[in-house]
Amino acid sequence: MIQWWQILLLTLYAGFQIMDELHWYSSAGSAVFSGFITGLIMGDMATGLFIGGSMQLTILGVGTFGGASRIDANSGTLIATAFAVSSGMDPEQALAALGVPVAAILVYTDILGRMANTFWGHACDADVEKMNWGAYNVHYWMGAVSWCLSRMIPVFLALAFGQGLVDAITTALNGDLAWLGTGLTVAGGMLPAVGFAILLRYLPVKKHIAYLILGFVIAALLGTAFTSIQTIGGDVATVAGATETAITGGSFKGLSMLTVALIGFALAYIYYQQHQNAAVATVSAGVEGDDDDEL
Template sequence: MVTIALKAAFVYYVVYWLDTFILSWQCLTRPIVIAPLAGLVMGDFHTGIVMGAALESIFMGISAIGGAIPADATTSSVIAVAYTILTGASIEEGLAIAMPIGTAMSSFGGLLTPLWASLAPFWEKLAVEANPKKFLIVNILVSFFTMPFVNAIVLFFAVAYGVEGLNSLLASLPVWVMTGLGAASGMMLAVGFAILTSMIWSGDVAIFFFVGYVLVKYAGLGTVPIAIIGAAIAISLFMSDKKLSDLKTSLTNTQVNVNDDEEDFF
């Protein structure tokens, strides 16, 4: 069990971490990529590939096992491949084990969200030092130990020693800690938005903040339609400003002409 767990955690960690640096977003962490790689590490490439196809179909919602789609594609894929290769279990059995681990991992991850959020002021301070090399290096170093690392450790213990330990740990936490941390994550975003708002806020146009707000809350529109409405308002404002300035220039010009005429007249 410990070997399965170690290999699964290793593949998960490397791929999850690497996905942050190459090929855009959520490419390497998809089942169709990570399952063959897990197979390769665990010594059965062929099974990894075939399972990659099956797992990708499950997670794309093409087919579901027992009517349910497990929460986290990456975790579930790695664990399912590990179990199938090392114990001869079926995909269904592998996923049955993976599902509670994925759920426990995401609730544990939720606990740590405020921790990553509390790093934000540190990043801001580091950025203002205007030392881009240092900023990049510290970012890369810290990224070794954040989400992928914590997740891989939790995955390792859950696979090696059973998910019960993790679940009882989570259950032993008072409910208010969990709800409190959950509530904090929803409200912390307001800090980011508040900094942004205070930078672009200016008296004569401030009211437009509420136009966007109301369009979401009352009309339930998405960002694309709101952007189109907003662009229409912005463009018509721009155009009326342009007309005003055109008028101003033409007025100044005629005034100059009139003055010239008057001088001639007198």
């Protein structure tokens, strides 16, 4: 059950995160940070970071242009984390069943916030023409209030009155609708891949394929290294106690041939591109020089 003080803190944070996203840019208005703060307040930071990170990857390639509204991933992360912790819901289920739908629904409250802010903006313009600076300050801050309320009201209503609904959903997904719960868990695990796919759709991948391969290989190697820190620590302790035994019996393994081949291909492709560009530049310079001689 979500406590009243948790509802209060999360509601206040919902208003703060949209203002940070619009004005201060301290990264508090991001899905990862939202998961971190919500997990901290709910007492399960690991779940918050998992849902926040997954939501961040899900929207990785989603962008807005001009004044377009977009899904509110931060509030979706907040709601999904709060109910996942309080109801014992699987984080991936919470992401797919709560996080993404809530983020999509809050597009409409974002529109309402923008409409209200337009009203206060026109009021500020009128105050400037009249040089009424006191009223200008009031109308300016009312615009900020409208933005905050566009997040605080739906988050408060969901946290305060949605616990029973979420408990019922969790019970159903773990009972008669277990097949649906399994599907939502799989969908939640796939959402970050969708975010990467959207991002790669907009990036010049063909032009920079070598760097993409290098980045993928390096990330995979670093992931392996970080997951083996405990093993490496044990090996270091063994080295301190019996150097020869540790050296001959260590668990370090060489790189696979596929890893070496991918790195080699990426470096070779970069070398080829650089020299091809240099050759084209040389030919262009030669043609320009011949034209100058003819003149």
